[in-house]
Amino acid sequence: MAKRILVLNGPNLNMLGTREPGIYGAHTLGDVQALCETTGQELGLSIDFRQSNHEGELVTWIQEAQSSADAILINPAAYSHTSVAIHDALKAVGLPVAEVHLSNIHQREPFRHHSYVSAVAVGVICGFGIAGYRLSLMALAEKLS
Template sequence: MSSILVLNGPNLNLLGTRQPEVYGTTTLADIENLCADWAQSEGCSVTFEQSNHEGVLIDHIHAARGEHQGIILNAGAYTHTSIALMDAIASVELPAIELHLSNVHAREAFRHKSYISKVAVGLISGFGAHGYVLALEAMKQHVSH
């Protein structure tokens, strides 16, 4: 059975109320339920974590080694600033998928740079909450080969 860590970064705890014109009205709890339903139907295990603190996210990435077969990371704004998260992903040698609810390349120029992409096996961006299911499907396929 595949075990996947779904890790969410800063401000994602505010989904549903934070800039709904950009991020929609789906809450993080709604997304977790959506992913849990998918995991149950696919025979996978999914663990969810969220933190607004970079060091806590790094601790979750480190702890994933030996526990999970892959990481789906929506690092929020840390995507564009955190060399430390990039290094943590590279260090644990687990496949990671970078995920964004919005299409970051259709937004402000500073969002076009990603440190996470440099160490990720792929990127899913712009599909809202459904992007999480797309990322889970992609990770399941990636780790089964």
């Protein structure tokens, strides 16, 4: 049976391709989803891909993942730097978590250098654009094998 990966995307990622392409690139969220689905097929993973601008909805999906997923890949976006709620939900479900960011958050504004999610993630990939999703899925597949 295929391992199930919940891929979560936080606020403003629905604006990919038009929002600050100099930082986030020209790819759309649809491109990211297609990459994740193709990579999932190659690795024998089942991908559940979602995006929300609402912190509470992300928390609910994380909680539901406890019974419906084997791991979580999350780009918490701005919630990386502010959400104790997402941190607590990820910690509570006890699943392997990979954190991904399109840009290198450590080369940006100082407030972006800290992520509450990193403390509960098995790994963090940032700065490689949408390829970071592929790298994260590969790492999670290895972790789950």
